[in-house]
Amino acid sequence: xxxxxxERFDRVLRKITxxxxxxxxxxxxxxxxxxxxxxxxxxxxxxxxxxIDRLRDRLKGAEVKEGLTPAQTVLKEVFDEVVHLLGDQKAxxxxxxxxxxxxxxxxxxxxxxxxxxxxxAYHFRQSGRRxxxxxxxxxxxxxxxxxxxxxxxxxxxxxxxxxxVSNPRDMFPKVRKKWIEGMHEVVILDTAGRLSIDPDxxxxxxxxxxxxxxxxxxxxxxxxxxxxxxxxxxAFDADIGVDGVIFSKLDGDARGGAILSIRSxxxxxxxxxxxxxxxxxxEPFHPDRMASRIIGMGDIQTLLEKAQSAVSxxxxxxxxxxxxxNQISLEDFLEQIRxxxxxxxxxxxxxxxxxxxxxxxxxxxxxVESEMKRTExxxxxxxxxxxxxxxxxxxxxxxxxxTGSGTTVQSVNQVLKQFEQVRKMMKTALKPxxxxxxxxxxxx
Amino acid sequence: MNILQRLGSGxxxxxxxxxxxxxxxxxxxxxxxxxxxxxxxxxxxxxGPEQASLLIRDLKNWxxxxxNDNGKDPVLFLEERIASFxxxxxxxxxxQPDWKPVVILMVGVNGVGKxxxxxxLAHRFRxxxxxxxxxxxxxxRAAAVQQLRLWGExxxxxxxxxxxxxxxAAVAFDTVKAALARKIDVAIIDTAGRLQTKHNxxxxxxxxxxxxxxxxEDRPFETLIVLDATLGQNTxxxxxxxxxxxxxxxxxxxKLDGTSKGGIVVSLARKFHLxxxxxxxxxxxxxxxxxxxxxxxxxxxxxxxxLRSS
Numbered sequence: 048x049x050x051x052x053x054e055r056f057d058r059v060l061r062k063i064t065x066x067x068x069x070x071x072x073x074x075x076x077x078x079x080x081x082x083x084x085x086x087x088x089x090x091x092x093x094x095x096x097x098x099i100d101r102l103r104d105r106l107k108g109a110e111v112k113e114g115l116t117p118a119q120t121v122l123k124e125v126f127d128e129v130v131h132l133l134g135d136q137k138a139x140x141x142x143x144x145x146x147x148x149x150x151x152x153x154x155x156x157x158x159x160x161x162x163x164x165x166x167x168a169y170h171f172r173q174s175g176r177r178x179x180x181x182x183x184x185x186x187x188x189x190x191x192x193x194x195x196x197x198x199x200x201x202x203x204x205x206x207x208x209x210x211x212v213s214n215p216r217d218m219f220p221k222v223r224k225k226w227i228e229g230m231h232e233v234v235i236l237d238t239a240g241r242l243s244i245d246p247d248x249x250x251x252x253x254x255x256x257x258x259x260x261x262x263x264x265x266x267x268x269x270x271x272x273x274x275x276x277x278x279x280x281x282a283f284d285a286d287i288g289v290d291g292v293i294f295s296k297l298d299g300d301a302r303g304g305a306i307l308s309i310r311s312x313x314x315x316x317x318x319x320x321x322x323x324x325x326x327x328x329x330e331p332f333h334p335d336r337m338a339s340r341i342i343g344m345g346d347i348q349t350l351l352e353k354a355q356s357a358v359s360x361x362x363x364x365x366x367x368x369x370x371x372x373n374q375i376s377l378e379d380f381l382e383q384i385r386x387x388x389x390x391x392x393x394x395x396x397x398x399x400x401x402x403x404x405x406x407x408x409x410x411x412x413x414x415v416e417s418e419m420k421r422t423e424x425x426x427x428x429x430x431x432x433x434x435x436x437x438x439x440x441x442x443x444x445x446x447x448x449x450t451g452s453g454t455t456v457q458s459v460n461q462v463l464k465q466f467e468q469v470r471k472m473m474k475t476a477l478k479p480x481x482x483x484x485x486x487x488x489x490x491x
Numbered sequence: 492m493n494i495l496q497r498l499g500s501g502x503x504x505x506x507x508x509x510x511x512x513x514x515x516x517x518x519x520x521x522x523x524x525x526x527x528x529x530x531x532x533x534x535x536x537x538x539g540p541e542q543a544s545l546l547i548r549d550l551k552n553w554x555x556x557x558x559n560d561n562g563k564d565p566v567l568f569l570e571e572r573i574a575s576f577x578x579x580x581x582x583x584x585x586x587q588p589d590w591k592p593v594v595i596l597m598v599g600v601n602g603v604g605k606x607x608x609x610x611x612l613a614h615r616f617r618x619x620x621x622x623x624x625x626x627x628x629x630x631x632r633a634a635a636v637q638q639l640r641l642w643g644e645x646x647x648x649x650x651x652x653x654x655x656x657x658x659x660a661a662v663a664f665d666t667v668k669a670a671l672a673r674k675i676d677v678a679i680i681d682t683a684g685r686l687q688t689k690h691n692x693x694x695x696x697x698x699x700x701x702x703x704x705x706x707x708e709d710r711p712f713e714t715l716i717v718l719d720a721t722l723g724q725n726t727x728x729x730x731x732x733x734x735x736x737x738x739x740x741x742x743x744x745x746k747l748d749g750t751s752k753g754g755i756v757v758s759l760a761r762k763f764h765l766x767x768x769x770x771x772x773x774x775x776x777x778x779x780x781x782x783x784x785x786x787x788x789x790x791x792x793x794x795x796x797x798l799r800s801s
């Protein structure tokens with residue numbers, strides 16, 4: 048996500064890198080380029096205007112700060128502006144002091160409400176809460192069915208309308224009974240997609256709000272939305288009241304204009320972002336981290352958190368002990384591959400490494416990921432004995448493994464060679480001065 | 492309401508907020524910011540900054556060339572200019588009315604309205620007295636098959652389907668085969684939404700296309716990309732990447748019933764010379780209408796007048 052905006056910023060900054068003081072014409076030129084970059088990213092025109100005005104004041108007014116080059120000054124000012132636009136502080140979901148916490152999702156057609164409802168339910172379920180989903184989109188064909196299937200997948204009960212019920216309001220008594228009986232702590236309401244200019248459907252949402260009195264009414268918006276996004280958001284806020292926004296489909300190459308616009312126009316925080324099709328692909332929104340990714344400075348914080356949730360500290364210690372004794376086995380290797388997969392796609396991970404986002408176009412992620420898959424298949428085709436003692440793998444065993452994993456003997460050899468390299472590398476890294484030795488092996 | 496009024500009424504809201512409509516812009520004494528304001532107006536319609544400045548350049552060139560011709564209206568010039576980007580080549584079913592079956596493959600990113608548009612399109616062909624079969628090749632999204640089957644029931648049209656998770660290429664293949672065997676006039680295949688950055692899903696689309704093409708024995712068929720009018724500049728990347736995976740023959744612009752203007756199609760038509768086949772103007776099954784470049788350009792630039800005149 049955001050690659051093209053990141054690249055544009057990078058290009059703008061590169062032009063002034065190495066320059067001394069910026070003259071007025073250079074400031075204007077830089078600002079013009081930033082303006083076009085923002086507009087191409089679908090940032091709302093009003094937001095762009097005030098962004099550029101503020102930036103102009105700061106760039107023209109400010110002396111170049113001690114120790115900062117003009118390029119760094121621009122970068123810093125842009126970064127601060129972007130963080131500010133994104134909302135400064137992380138905003139969490141508010142839970143009711145007395146359960147259940149009721150969350151109502153609303154938005155335009157196709158913005159991803161139903162999928163987000165399931166992701167949100169999964170999010171709460173993972174933190175051990177009793178969740179209930181309510182299918183109140185009775186307009187789109189098979190929307191109820193869709194939520195029902197998603198609910199089954201994540202083991203969350205779904206309240207569906209009885210036969211003949213066509214107004215979602217009429218479901219309320221049933222839903223209420225269900226959450227009392229089931230002692231549910233969080234109730235998530237999926238609603239039909241609607242246009243902000245459709246008075247009848249907006250009235251329906253008002254009715255639902257009055258009935259359910261949700262703690263959080265969340266607007267689900269497609270991250271690719273154009274100039275109209277802020278008006279849509281304002282209309283929903285005026286009619287129903289919006290407590291926060293969830294952006295969907297950030298896993299495409301959306302340039303994030305709507306994300307950059309929404310806060311300053313509506314004054315309501317972004318609470319979550321959807322970053323993939325799978326049900327666990329919903330992330331809490333951190334303004335500073337997102338800003339850092341947009342500017343191309345990476346997001347080490349999220350990377351570390353992902354690593355921590357994928358590998359426990361205990362596991363990490365075990366690996367270190369084994370590695371220093373050169374006792375790493377193919378079992379450990381397999382586990383490492385799996386925890387990497389748990390952390391997310393290679394593509395996603397690389398964009399969190401500072402400075403690496405511009406490398407992305409040079410890496411074939413499909414290939415990286417299919418190779419990882421093949422490696423996994425090969426190791427899985429080995430017996431436990433073979434995994435613990437790879438030196439026992441003779442020609443006939445290698446042939447069997449190749450057949451078993453649907454690969455070739457060459458691929459099996461390759462995996463073993465790779466494993467040997469990793470083993471050596473880890474041993475080197477753990478020696479005193481090891482990191483330096485390791486660094487000399489890396490290209491950057 | 493007809494298309495112009497519908498478009499106009501939506502567009503007018505944005506315009507009112509903007510405070511300076513084109514008519515005002517051109518009517519008054521030209522301010523020094525005239526071109527800038529015009530450019531902003533175009534940007535707000537999601538035409539995009541690059542296309543907006545190209546159109547301004549076009550206008551400036553035209554004004555310079557026609558300096559002595561006071562009778563011409565600059566708004567009309569822009570309208571004609573915009574309309575001229577849209578190619579008018581007819582779809583397969585108009586060009587070759589005797590060919591059977593007409594096969595239409597529906598593609599696009601998630602949430603643009605492919606399944607709904609598939610239903611509406613089927614309804615259009617039915618109204619023309621043609622027999623239609625649908626193919627539920629979105630085997631990924633939960634209940635997408637069910638959604639299309641309900642459309643089939645509503646319109647009394649057969650739907651070729653397998654269970655969720657089945658190979659979409661196989662479903663597409665079966666649909667074409669069924670249309671051939673049962674001598675059905677039109678086969679419309681709905682596919683799963685896929686973001687253009689997901690290479691494996693784009694490769695899957697290539698496979699679906701390949702199988703349909705083989706079964707059609709290389710006779711031409713339509714691949715229509717469904718685009719959401721509320722989305723912005725990302726739509727360019729959508730079309731670019733879908734075109735890399737398969738040959739796209741036309742566009743359908745949905746959700747033009749809101750306040751969004753879908754100005755991005757202006758850029759797309761200019762860049763890729765692809766026709767817009769239909770626009771979706773509402774929720775009802777009759778709300779898919781043929782695209783008219785002239786009406787669209789007028790509604791884009793002067794919604795008030797298109798409301799009055801029709």
